[in-house]
Amino acid sequence: MSRKPTPWDAAVFAVPTFELADAGEQTLQMAITQPGHYTVKVDPLACKKALHDYGFYYCDTLIEPYCPKARFKAFVHAEVSISKAVTFAQVQPICHGAFAHGRFQRDFNLDRVKADLRYDNWLAALLAEDKVYGVFFRGDLAGFIAVDGNILVLHALSAAYRGQGLSKCFWTAVCQACFADLEVLKSSISATNIPALNLYASLGFQFSHPVDVYHRLTP
Structure with missing residues (x-):
């Protein structure tokens, strides 16, 4: 078809x-x-x-970050924790409007508000399937990372936690939890998303399959 x-x-x-x-x-x-x-x-x-x-x-x-368990570089922080016990009401404000690099947000023929809603709906579906980790710093919800199989499919941080040098620690906590059962982790990000590119590179991810x-x- x-x-x-x-x-x-x-x-x-x-x-x-x-x-x-x-x-x-x-x-x-x-x-x-x-x-x-x-x-x-x-x-x-x-x-x-x-x-x-x-x-x-x-x-x-789009490009695909990928990392075998043996190549992963961990950045552990004692005050970072993760939990799947998060609700849509908690994470939706972090998600909404966070994806400026999304292809639907960049499409001039589409309503930006509806493009943001698309990500909200996706997050709700992932939560219903128990695929979303909340990431916490000192007990405060800082963001979320959704994992579907071996793919980190959706992630965002609260504005208050961006640029603080903690992203590597948040991703480390989730990736280490995933590596307990997986040998390789992947994601998909925009080539224009330089912060995400730098983050994945710092953790030992390499990049493949550009489209x-x-x-x-x-x-």
Whole structure:
């Protein structure tokens, strides 16, 4: 199938939303004739002429941090702790508006408020599946890190804790908990998110599988 519906996005943006399996001529032709918002991910070195010809526009470049357990560099802090006993009411204020680097936030055809709501909804779903760690400093909730399988899928810190040098300690606590059962951890981040890049590099993560992300909105 050349397109995959993403109903969680459609519910937020109130238009049909899809991820395309490829950027072939037939798939792109379909995207300009059937209404909806389309996402396609392509190799950064691939020729983008056809995408531009069919009205697709660049939104982001994603890269994959990955780290085997043996390469992980820990930064332990005695006053950092983690717990899954957190509620949506506690973490939603930290999540809402925290993802300026998100491709939906950067898409000029989409409402930024709805793009932020998309992340709120994602966080609520992850909480319902018991996949969210609250990270605490001296007992105070500082942020959250959601883990799905071996992938750190969503994370944010309260504004009060950004730039304090504690991120490595928060991530260490969650990663060490995950490494009790896993051999490799991964994530996916925007190449424009320099703080996240530096954070993952400091913990021993390396980077692979870059993809350019293009969108199109067909009315």
